[in-house]
Amino acid sequence: MEVIFKSFIMLANASVKGSFKYKNLFQIIPAPDDFPRAPCLEAHHPCLLELKYEFEFDPDLKMPDGEFVPDWIQQKDREGKIIHEISSLFGVYSLSNFVFPSGGHSWSINTEDGSDLDLQWRQLSYFVEDGRHQHKISKFTDTGCLPMEQVETSKVYNFGARFIGDDFSIPDFLPGILDSYYILEQDDRDAILRAASIFNSAIKIKTISSSISFATFVSSIESLVDYQYRGSKVESCKECNTPRYSVTRxxxxxxxxxxxxxxxxxxFYKSAYGHRSKILHAGALFLGEHIPLSWAESDWSAYHMRSGIERICRIAFANWLLERAQMRRCAEFCVPGAEY
Structure with missing residues (x-):
């Protein structure tokens, strides 16, 4: 079993000026000073994500065409999964998180003070010159910078957004969330990662369609609901054969x-689930997507529904994760039938 350290250039939605190390698994640190940065408060800001993981080459792993999977591809696959795992968790439990360029192209203009409108067709990505970043490292980098700011969780969730220009920070309960996640059984990890992936997709869709984003938030909850009730026997009414435990319930x-x-x-839960069904099955979009906003009562109600569902997702996912971790701890350390 080989122990590997790797450093990855990441982009974050806030400037990373402090460090955050989680045990001996990963750390987030500021990018070197000579890395290019956007001259804006709100931009994609570079940072480094360093990983430590154990790797063992599987000589029997094959591709669909029957060819054996080489060592370097197996390593990249393992690293990609770890990065996806970390970024998914940060996306749900922290308002400061990682962003990923689409890899496409777009028109862009220079935003530096006093610059002319320099319209250019550019690739949406981030690179540094060869030699300025060492991908393979021998240990975690000691930057000497201060620890990343930890913000009171209730303030983060109640406000529901970052202030423009704030540095990268984390809720103070995030280390405990990570502790809980990493002791879960694999099926539970997969369940929360599925929900997190759908949730993070809803975040990305918000700027395109608030209605589809809302339905996606609800679907992220549904994925955990389905996992929670998997294998449960649903009794039906003897008279009409209708399931007694409805999906909405x-x-x-x-x-x-x-x-x-x-x-x-x-x-709110019942209304949210009902509206999700109307959006997906009847095209009942929130006002403003198909007619101009008038800020009538229905518009205001829709605004609270859209903002409320995101906060409810974060809270429910956190409590579900903490409960599963506690169950796992009890299963490992509690003696069945003993009194405590």
Whole structure:
């Protein structure tokens, strides 16, 4: 088993000026001073993500065409999965997170003060010259910079957004979330990563369609609901053969358990699930996507529904993860039948 250290250039939605190291698995540190940076507060800011992982070459692993998978491809696949895992978790549990250029092309203009309108056709990506970044390293880099700021979690979630120009920071409960995630069984990890991937897709879609983004947020919850109730036997009514436990009720009960069981929010859950179905099955978009906004009562209600579902996702996913981790700890350390 080989122990490997790697350093990756990443782009973040905020400037990384402090360091965050999680145990001996990964760390986020500022990019070197000579790395190119956008002259803007709000931009894609470079940083370094350093990984440590164990790797063992599988000589029997084959591609679909029957060719054996070489060592370097197996390593890149392992690294890609780790990066996806970390970025997915940050996307859900932190408002400071990583961004990924599409790899396409777009028109762009120079935004430096006093510059002329220099319209150019550019690739959407980030590179540094050869030799300015060492991909393979022997240990985690000691930058000597201060630890990354940790912000009170309730303030992060209640506000629901970053202030323009804020540096990269994390909620103070994120280390505990990572502790809980890394002790889960693989099936539970896969379940939360599926939900996180859908959630992060909803974030990306927001600027394109608030309605489809909203439906995607609801679907991210549904993926965990489906996992939570997998294998559960659903009884049917003897008279009409209708399932007694409806999809809406499972969705609502899940959020009552992992978000809040207040009457007001229970009504919100039911309304949210109903609106999700109308969007996907009847094309019932939020106002503003197909007619101009008038800020009538329905517009204001839709705004609160769109912003509320994102916050509920973050809270429910956190509580679900923490509960699964606690169950895992009890299974490992508690003696069945003993009193504590």
């Amino acid at each position: 499972k969705f609502t009960d899940f959020l009552k358990r992992y978000s809040s069981d207040s009457n007001e929010l229970v009504k």
